[in-house]
Amino acid sequence: MKGVRHYPGFLGIAVACLVVLYAPLVVVTIYSFNDSPSITTWGGFSWRWYADVFTGPEAERFGAAAWNSVTIAVLAATASTAIAVAAALAMIRGGRFRGKSATYALINLPLLVPEIVTAVATLIFFSAIGLTTGYLTILIAHITFCIPFAYLPIAARLSGIEEVYEQAARDLYATRAQAFRLVLLPLLMPGVISGYLLAFIISLDDFIITNFVKGAGMETLPTAIFGSVKQGIKPNIMAISTLMLAVSVLFVSLSYLVNRIGQKTRA
Amino acid sequence: MSTAIDISSVVKRYGTATALHGVSMEIRDNEFFTLLGPSGCGKTTLLRCIAGFEDVTGGEIRLFGRNIAALEPNQRPVNTVFQQYALFPHMSVIDNVAFGLKMKGVALAERRAVAGRMLEMVHLSDFADRMPAQLSGGQQQRVALARALAPAPKVLLLDEPLSALDLKLRQAMRVELKTLQEQTGITFVFVTHDQEEALTMSDRIAVMSQGRVQQIGTARDIYESPHNRFVADFIGETNLIEVDVTAVSGGMADVVLPGGHRLRCPAETTATGRHHLSIRPERLSLTGTGELTGTVERVVYLGTDLQLLARLADGTPFTVRLQNSARTQVPEAGATVGLHLEEGAARLLAD
Ligand SMILES: Nc1ncnc2c1ncn2[C@@H]1O[C@H](COP(=O)(O)OP(=O)(O)OP(=O)(O)O)[C@@H](O)[C@H]1O
Ligand SMILES: [Mg+2]
Numbered sequence: 001m002k003g004v005r006h007y008p009g010f011l012g013i014a015v016a017c018l019v020v021l022y023a024p025l026v027v028v029t030i031y032s033f034n035d036s037p038s039i040t041t042w043g044g045f046s047w048r049w050y051a052d053v054f055t056g057p058e059a060e061r062f063g064a065a066a067w068n069s070v071t072i073a074v075l076a077a078t079a080s081t082a083i084a085v086a087a088a089l090a091m092i093r094g095g096r097f098r099g100k101s102a103t104y105a106l107i108n109l110p111l112l113v114p115e116i117v118t119a120v121a122t123l124i125f126f127s128a129i130g131l132t133t134g135y136l137t138i139l140i141a142h143i144t145f146c147i148p149f150a151y152l153p154i155a156a157r158l159s160g161i162e163e164v165y166e167q168a169a170r171d172l173y174a175t176r177a178q179a180f181r182l183v184l185l186p187l188l189m190p191g192v193i194s195g196y197l198l199a200f201i202i203s204l205d206d207f208i209i210t211n212f213v214k215g216a217g218m219e220t221l222p223t224a225i226f227g228s229v230k231q232g233i234k235p236n237i238m239a240i241s242t243l244m245l246a247v248s249v250l251f252v253s254l255s256y257l258v259n260r261i262g263q264k265t266r267a
Numbered sequence: 268m269s270t271a272i273d274i275s276s277v278v279k280r281y282g283t284a285t286a287l288h289g290v291s292m293e294i295r296d297n298e299f300f301t302l303l304g305p306s307g308c309g310k311t312t313l314l315r316c317i318a319g320f321e322d323v324t325g326g327e328i329r330l331f332g333r334n335i336a337a338l339e340p341n342q343r344p345v346n347t348v349f350q351q352y353a354l355f356p357h358m359s360v361i362d363n364v365a366f367g368l369k370m371k372g373v374a375l376a377e378r379r380a381v382a383g384r385m386l387e388m389v390h391l392s393d394f395a396d397r398m399p400a401q402l403s404g405g406q407q408q409r410v411a412l413a414r415a416l417a418p419a420p421k422v423l424l425l426d427e428p429l430s431a432l433d434l435k436l437r438q439a440m441r442v443e444l445k446t447l448q449e450q451t452g453i454t455f456v457f458v459t460h461d462q463e464e465a466l467t468m469s470d471r472i473a474v475m476s477q478g479r480v481q482q483i484g485t486a487r488d489i490y491e492s493p494h495n496r497f498v499a500d501f502i503g504e505t506n507l508i509e510v511d512v513t514a515v516s517g518g519m520a521d522v523v524l525p526g527g528h529r530l531r532c533p534a535e536t537t538a539t540g541r542h543h544l545s546i547r548p549e550r551l552s553l554t555g556t557g558e559l560t561g562t563v564e565r566v567v568y569l570g571t572d573l574q575l576l577a578r579l580a581d582g583t584p585f586t587v588r589l590q591n592s593a594r595t596q597v598p599e600a601g602a603t604v605g606l607h608l609e610e611g612a613a614r615l616l617a618d
Binding site: 162164165167168169170171172173174175176178182183186187 | 318319340345347354418
């Protein structure tokens, strides 16, 4: 069979896609090092906008927002990963139980529902139960939509681990908990780390849902950036965006690498 | 001798499929006991019921007199050598071997010492710090054995542990396993579908087929006195010849062979009518006129032996084994030969 590469027009379409996807990112990254305050004309290389992010007039606002973003991402990734591990165990090791298909759909629903719908629904839910919007509501929302992202790599890894390892542990006098902690969890680790990193970055980058449930005066980095942009795009926004891009790329690469290493040590 | 495992009328169903149809057997203490049968007959299922990975649907398993139905796998004094070995890939060889002792709360120094001794026993002392992935199949198999023996279980379950090894290693491991069993005095329950393996290693063998026990006995019992057609056919080579049974009494039957010759032989059935006679190929010899007469179709040279493929007048195929010596007169293909049945060579089988 011919490889996809040999079809006519493959190269052209591929290049067009890459340009459309990545050109804006490249422009933003380059102009974040622009010495000129203009966002369209190049005035030489400089770190000044990076300095501005950390020391400029908006530094305090960005600092507080970054702190919220990171703490929420850590907590949300931790909680959603823990839930995802439990869910994967139930789905893959739990045998057959009633409502299994429904459970599977429920776990992955956030991937399918348009984010704006989730955002509106979540806000309505919080106001219906009388929960004041703020840090806590953001956290709860993030945990919820991070679960499927944590679940996928964990479930993929778990279905590749034969049950015989846990049985061997149980046979050698390990309790259920010991078999999980000493044998299954270490084997599952690449999936867990990969899922954690994905959940972390999804939480860190989220804008739409966060914007709906954050409440007044509460900002995460994406909402803070959006707030700044509304007053006009300044080069410091490009610097902070580039920083976020770097963190995202780093985490996604890490997640990928961990998965690859995990495949080599396949149980 | 006392009973190690008492299995009575064990039934195991998976949904509508039945893997074990009321299996009963008594496995004695210090015994090398083998479950032998073709693929899918329920050997692994029975082993998993003993180890505690499956609940029985019916019946009872007693371990040294104690009903183990309510015990979790970690509460049963039974260890398993898994068919896929299942060494923990993230632990070194020595940590794998020491795992059971660690779970039993044995102190570090002692469990290292015991694990070291176990590795010595399976000739792998130099490999203690390797990871399982760095071992050959045969070495992994021996680590799995050492790991299962380290906590000194009362019973060791082995699920086709030699099937992944090449012939030479398999033959060497048979001897090692047998020696190990005799040294440790641990009851071995060994699963295999290889009859040669079963015959050479076991004190007793349970032949299984389709979730049922067909016969239990020593290698000699099941080879020389097969109970039914399945056992006679599955163990070794045999000639199954359909005969008319005219009378049965006291475990002996009067039968009429094809060709009209009458014979009295041991019987596994009490019914008259059409039944099968089993005659091992090496218990037949050539004569001018014998109890049976047939036509030679082919002679196969096997080195130490010659195999004669022939047919009776009614078309029933049969085989004769002759020792390959200078004195052996080898008939040509197409020749008509008479066959003599040695004393006690024929056995009337249950269906
Ligand atoms: N989890 C299961 N669900 C449904 N059927 C099963 C299950 N495990 C085993 N069986 C069925 O039970 C029967 C016995 O299986 P078992 O694994 O005990 O065979 P075996 O004698 O060990 O065969 P082999 O020599 O191939 O390992 C088979 O027909 C098999 O399909
Ligand atoms: Mg099996």
